[in-house]
Amino acid sequence: MTRKERVALVSLFASIGLTAAKLIVGLLIGSLALVTDALHSGTDAIATLVTFLAVRFADRPADDDHPYGHGKFEDLAALGEGTLLLVLAGGVAVEAWNRFVGAAAPPSVNFIAFAVLGVEILINLWRARALHKAAVETGSRALAADAMHFLSDVASSTIVIVGFVATIYGADWADSVTAAAIALFIGWLGLRMIRRTADELTDRVSPTIGRTLRRLLQDLPGVVAIDQLRVRAVGPRHFVDISAGVPRTFSLSETAAVKRAMAATISAEIADSEATVSLRPMPIDDESLRERVFLAASRERIPVHHITIQHLGDRLSVSLDCEVDGAMPLGEAHEVASRLEAAIRAEIGAEIEVETHLEPLYPDLIPGAKLPDDRVAAYAAVLKEAAEQNGVSDIHNVRVREIDEGVFVAFHCRFPPALSAAEVHRRADAVERGARIAFPEIRRIVSHPEPLRE
Known part of the structure; x- marks a missing residue:
């Protein structure tokens, strides 16, 4: 049994006991206000039972039928509790009016009535505090609604005590008026609970959450635009769906880093959350022509190098090396x-x-054999001369x-x-050409430039 279930079960037994005590005393002394208060506690007992069942369902993990989890069961429980309060408020208001117009006899107030109400207030204050603490720690709206019920019991019992005091001092109408006041209070609680639950069931969230997340995510490096941001709450958990744009020049690893940063930002802002991030590549204003050529080639999965771009008056000229398999026939190449x-033209x-x-590509693994030292020395001598x-x-x-x-x-x-770098390449290229003239059998030559040591 989870902590939420234990708290809800203890609350259920407390509600049943207090309801029975107040109802018996209220009937014995003929107090509509006390009977109303007892009925209020009775609805709390029913609501607590519903809460107990709801949290058991709500704690179940997500499945195929409920991919977002079962947290909405708590919202349904809270909606039922609010409806019960409205029904009770209406019934009590009608009875209070009938007694007030019919000048019903005042109740016989005694010490037992005050004692029951005093004990009930202490127990309800203790239970409300425990329920509120558990609701905050577990994020349970059903337990929060139950805590509100117990606090409302404290308020209604206080109103009954005020009515009893007025009755003792000769106000025969006090019991009916007290019952009507309790009915109004219960009705207000029910409407407030229904409104909040309706917001949860219709996935309403505070606009501040969306604005804050959008601002934080927009400030992350690599995020060009936020296309869509949606937040929904299911029980204590928040689900965030976001679609954003990143530069299309980003590599897969750079895009993945942006995605991780966005998910971490959302988790830092909303503790119990799950983020679904969708990123799309988009053009940005500072893309160079070279980057656009690389993008066009990457979309076709064709490796290229040695890109040269020339301005020819009112048009451009692009030349490049297109790498193909060395064994590919010319027609396919x-x-x-x-x-x-x-x-490239489409881009x-x-x-x-x-x-x-x-440009023919070499295989990944080329068999090679080291030449004798004297031949290596001959190549080295030509390189040094060049x-x-x-x-x-x-x-x-x-x-x-x-x-x-x-x-x-x-x-x-x-x-x-x-x-x-351009001058380094020119000089190194000249050395390579000199070596190729001396040794025409050179198929591939690679020079590695380094800075001079001081």
């Missing part, structure tokens, strides 16, 4: 290139000039391997740290 060119504009160069002619320093870590289609060469070299 040309279709791949044509598809890429069409995607940037039909009037753009697009030139593609087919480096001296082109302002490149410290050729080192030279590696030469034989592959199926020729020779693979890799080397490291150094440049001044302040030299631009």
